[in-house]
Amino acid sequence: MYKDKFTNNNSKQTGEGIYSLIKELFPICRSITGNGVRQTLKIIGRHIPLEVYEVASGTEVFDWTVPKEWNIRDAWIKDGNGFKIIDFQKCNLHVVNYSAPIRAKMPLAELQAHLFSLPDHPEWIPYKTSYYKESWGFCLSHNQLRSLTEGDYEVCIDSTLVNGSLTYAECFIPGESQEEILISTHVCHPSLANDNLSGVCTAVFLAKQLAVQKLRFSYRILFIPGTIGAITWLNRNQASVGRIKHGLVLTGMGDRGGITYKKSRRSNADIDRAASHVLRQSADNYSIEDFNPYGYDERQYCSPGFDLPVGRFSRTPYGKYPEYHTSGDNLDFIRVESLSESFAALINILEVLEGNRFYTNLVPNCEPQLGKRGLYDRVGPNQIAMLWVLNLSDGHHSLLDIAERSDTSFKQIREAADSLHQAKLLG
C-alpha cells in the first residue's frame, strides 16, 4: 500500500528542540512529590503558559491519600576506607526513589538486602521506587555489586519524607469550543530519557505549536506524577471531565521502535479511529494494541467510573525494550528522528480530530457536474476523493468515516471536502 508520509512542517527542527529540552531536564532528580517536579515545571514554564497546583499531603483522593513529600540532598555508600563507592551526585538512579533517610554503618551482608542490580544487564543501574511503603535502598550495576568485598560500609541517604504537597501543572490552550482534548504525561521519573522526558518534552512542543494555531477544540495538557497525580487530578476535576472529548497519554517518544497506539477502553472512540487511521495511512512500522487495564495513566482515565476516550501513544511499549527503567534509558538511547516522527504523527492525529466533520451533499441526486465548476480532472486521486465525499456526505458519515471506507488519507479527504464546500456542493 502506498503510504503518505506524516505531514508537518519543521518536524526535524521540532525534534531537535525536544531533544534539547530533554537534555536540560535530564539531570534533575524527580519523584512523585518534591522539588524535582517543581524545578522541572519551572523550566517548562519558560516555554509554555503553565498553571502549577500544589495538593497537601494527606488529602484524600478517591481510594488514595496524597503521600508525604520527598526531597533528597545527597546519598552515598563508603567502603571501609572511607572511599565513596556509590554517589547520588553522579547518578540519581543510585538511590531507590522515595527512600527514607538513613545514616548507618553495616556489614556487607546486612547492606545487601538494600542493594538492587540487574544480573541480565550487568552494566546498567536499575531504576527502583519504594512509594507507599517506607524503606531505603541503593541501585547499582551488577558488575559493581559483584565486586563488593566483605567488610563494613557506611551508608547515607540525606532525604526528607514529611508532610508537604504533591505538585502538578496544567497548560490550557483555548479553542473555539469548550470541548477539550486532554494530553497527559508523567513527570515523576528521575534521569530517564525515553520514559518519560521524551513524553514530557513532546507535550511541551505540542503545546507550543497548538498555541499559535486556530483551534476548534480547547487543549488541556497535564504534567503530573504517574498514578497518584492522575488520580489527584481526576478527583479535583471530576465535575468537568465531561468536557473531554478525546485524549492521549504520551510516553516513550524517542526510541528506535515503531509507533504503538494503545486503544482506549471504548476501543472505537474517535481518538482510536483517528490514531489508527493516521498510522495505517502514514507509518511504515506501527502497531495498534487493544486496551488493557495495565500501563500508564490511561489506567485511571479509563477506569470504569470515568471511561474517558483516552488512548496511549508511544513507540516501543514500556517493558518491551531492555533499557526500560534502567540507566540504559539515557540521552544516547533516544533519537531526534524518532522524536520528530512521533511529533509529526501526533500533529496528524490531532488534525484528524480538528478537521473531522459531518457534511451534507447539497446536490445529492446524481453526481453534480464538476466540470462546470472547474473541479473535474478525470481520474486523479483528488477526483476520486471528491466522489467519495459527495457520495457519502449524507449526514451519517463523517470525513473520518469517509477516509476509512475509501482507505484514503484524511488529509486528502478533507482537502476534497474543502474544495467541494467552496464550490457550495457541501453544506
Place this chain on the structure above:
Amino acid sequence: MYKDKFTNNNSKQTGEGIYSLIKELFPICRSITGNGVRQTLKIIGRHIPLEVYEVASGTEVFDWTVPKEWNIRDAWIKDGNGFKIIDFQKCNLHVVNYSAPIRAKMPLAELQAHLFSLPDHPEWIPYKTSYYKESWGFCLSHNQLRSLTEGDYEVCIDSTLVNGSLTYAECFIPGESQEEILISTHVCHPSLANDNLSGVCTAVFLAKQLAVQKLRFSYRILFIPGTIGAITWLNRNQASVGRIKHGLVLTGMGDRGGITYKKSRRSNADIDRAASHVLRQSADNYSIEDFNPYGYDERQYCSPGFDLPVGRFSRTPYGKYPEYHTSGDNLDFIRVESLSESFAALINILEVLEGNRFYTNLVPNCEPQLGKRGLYDRVGPNQIAMLWVLNLSDGHHSLLDIAERSDTSFKQIREAADSLHQAKLLG
C-alpha cells in the same frame, strides 16, 4: 469447495445469439446523442418491445443540461498528395467522439495537438470523447502517428452539433408485482465490442428470456447513454424509483476474465447478497468488489439522494484490461463462452431474487417425521437442505439467509423448500 455449475438451458445458444447481435451493431457510430443510438435501438426493437424516448437538448436534469445532438457523416485527414491517411469510414474510433465540425488545412505541428495515440500499444487506435467541451480531434495508432512526415494536411470532420435530443429506450416486462428490477446498460459507445455492446446485447437476450417466463418482479431494462442518460432517466422517473427493489448495471460481458460483481452503496442489499452467493456457489474464478463511487452508471443510481440497491455486473472491470477503450476491444476480443457464462450467471442471480421468500415451519416443535411423507432419504444433500429449511424457517430467515448460513446453493434450498411446502410442512 464443490461448485455447482451455473444452470441455464441453452446458454451456449444464447451466447451465440448475443454474439451475432453484437456483430450486427458493431459498425454503428454511437455517441451520447444522435442517430447512432437511434439506429441501435431500432435494431434492438426487432428483438424486444422497446419504448424510445427523446429528451430535448437544453432540458435541465438535476445539475446537468441535456447537450446538443451530435451527428457525423464523414471525416478524414489527407496528406499533401491528397491521399486519405485517416478515414472515418474504415473505423469510427478515428474521430474523437463529439468532435465539432472542421474543414481546414494545417501543418503537421498544428495538427498534432489534435491527434491522439497509445504509445504503449502502438497498433491500437484509442477511443476518445470530448463531451461538454467543444473541440475536435482524431485518434490513430501510434505507429501511424510516428510515420507522419512534415508538411500540410487537410482535415475534415463533417459533423453537426446542434440542438436536437437525447435518445434512450426502456423495455418493460411486467411481473406479478409492481416492484421492479432495474437492468441498465449504456449504448453510447461506437465500435467497441466488450464495452459495451456485450452489455447491451446481453440485456436484450435477458429481456427475451424474461418475457417468456412467469415473473414475480417487473423488469425495467434501460438502454441509455452513459452518465447523462442515467441522470436524465433518474430525473424523469424520480417519483417512481421507490419501486426499484434490486438493480444491476451490465457491462463488459465478453472478455476472458472472471466475473466481477461490484456491490451497491448499501453493500448488503439483497442484490449484493444474491450475486455474491451465486458467484461463490458456481463460479470458479470471480471477485466481489466493495462499492466505490467511480465507474459506470451505478454512480448515479447509488448517489446519496437515490441510494438505490444497484450493483454492477461485469467480467474484468474497465481499465483493468489493456484493450479497454481502444480498437483492441473488437469482435475478436470477446468470446461466446464468456457471453454464455455471464448470461447464465445473471439468470441465476435473478432466480435468487425471484425465488427468495420467508417461510414458516408449520411443525416447529422437533423435526417432522419426513419418512411418513416420503421425504426421507437418509443423508443425501437434499435431506440436509430440507433440515436447514425446516430449522431456520422461523419467519426471520429468508431462503437466501438459509442458503448463506448453510453454504448450500440457493437452487438446492429452494427445491427443498418447494418439497416441504408441497408436503404442507411450510406455510
Place this chain on the structure above:
Amino acid sequence: MYKDKFTNNNSKQTGEGIYSLIKELFPICRSITGNGVRQTLKIIGRHIPLEVYEVASGTEVFDWTVPKEWNIRDAWIKDGNGFKIIDFQKCNLHVVNYSAPIRAKMPLAELQAHLFSLPDHPEWIPYKTSYYKESWGFCLSHNQLRSLTEGDYEVCIDSTLVNGSLTYAECFIPGESQEEILISTHVCHPSLANDNLSGVCTAVFLAKQLAVQKLRFSYRILFIPGTIGAITWLNRNQASVGRIKHGLVLTGMGDRGGITYKKSRRSNADIDRAASHVLRQSADNYSIEDFNPYGYDERQYCSPGFDLPVGRFSRTPYGKYPEYHTSGDNLDFIRVESLSESFAALINILEVLEGNRFYTNLVPNCEPQLGKRGLYDRVGPNQIAMLWVLNLSDGHHSLLDIAERSDTSFKQIREAADSLHQAKLLG
C-alpha cells in the same frame, strides 16, 4: 499460546470408573424401546438416583408416534449343514436392530437381500437399524459374506415387535436455583462403546460428581433413546423447558481425536461461549463447529419451536471415524485418557456456567489502592486479572465476558473476582 490444563481432581480415576461402567453395559442389546434400555437404566440406577418413565406405544408426540416395543431373545443363520454361521449371542450387531421376527429357510440369493456388510472394512460388522419400517436383516463382516457358498440357509430372529412402551430416565440434581442445565445422552445403541456408552457413562459420573457439590443451577440428566426419546421428552415437558438455561448433548467421549464442540442454533449462547472459552484456554487440539441441523438430539432441542441453548460435546464427530457404527467401535477403541480429558473439560465448562456472574466495581473512579488491602503483587498474572475484573465490572460485563476480552482463563478471572469481592471492592 500458553494453555492451562483442564483442572479436575481425580479425573484419571474418574476416567477409569467411566471405562469400567462402559465395560459392564457393553454386552446389552439396546434399541429405541425394549428391555435393553431398562436393563441399562437399572445398572445406572445403582450409581445415581434415577426416575424411570414408560410411555405407551401409540402415544402421539408432536409429529411422531411412540413405536412398538422391540425385544429379542436370539437370532442366527445356519448353513445347509445346520452349522450356526451367524450367532446373535456372540455379537448383537449381527441382527439389524428392530428386525421383525422371522423363521425361514431360503437359498443364498434370497437371503442376500437381507445381509449387510462393509466392503471397505471387510473385518467389521456394521450396525444397522430398521426403525419405522418393518423388515428384518443380518449384519456380518464382508469377509464372511464373501465366503458364503450357494445353498439353502435357515434364518431365525426370535424377536417381538408389539405394543409396549418406550423407556427413558431422568436424574435430577437440585441446585440453588430452579434454572436448569440439561445434559442429554442417547441410550439406544447396542454393543457400541464410543457411540454412545462413552456418553452415557460420562453423564453418570458427571451426575455423581455434581450430586456432592454445592450447585447454583439444577441439573437434569436425560438417558433417552435417540430422536424419538428426545421428541417424547420434549413433548411431555414442553411446559417447563423455559427453565433450561444451558444444555449439552454428550456423545463420543472416548476416541483418540480432539474435542469437538458443536454450537447451539443460537450460536452465541452462554454454553457456546463457555465451551469455546474452555477449549481455547485448555485444549491442545480441539475444534468448534457451527450449528447445523443434522446430528444427534440437538436436532430436536434446537428445532425452531424450542430453540434451546443446547450444544453438542464430543470428540471426533460421528461419521468422521471409520469405526463409527461398526463393530470396530468396541472396548479397545476407546481410551481412559480420552474419557478423563472429556470429563475434565465438561467439568470446566460447567464451572464457567456455575461461576459466571455480573459484578459491579464499588470503587469505580480510578483504580483502588490494592496495596493497602494486601492485594498488590506488582505484575503477576493474578494482578492483571484483578485489574481486568475491576476495569470491566461495570454491570455490563460478566466474568465470562471479561475472561474472553482479556484472553485469560475463566478460573483465573473468577479467583481474582473472589479476592476482590472479599476485599469489598466488588458488589
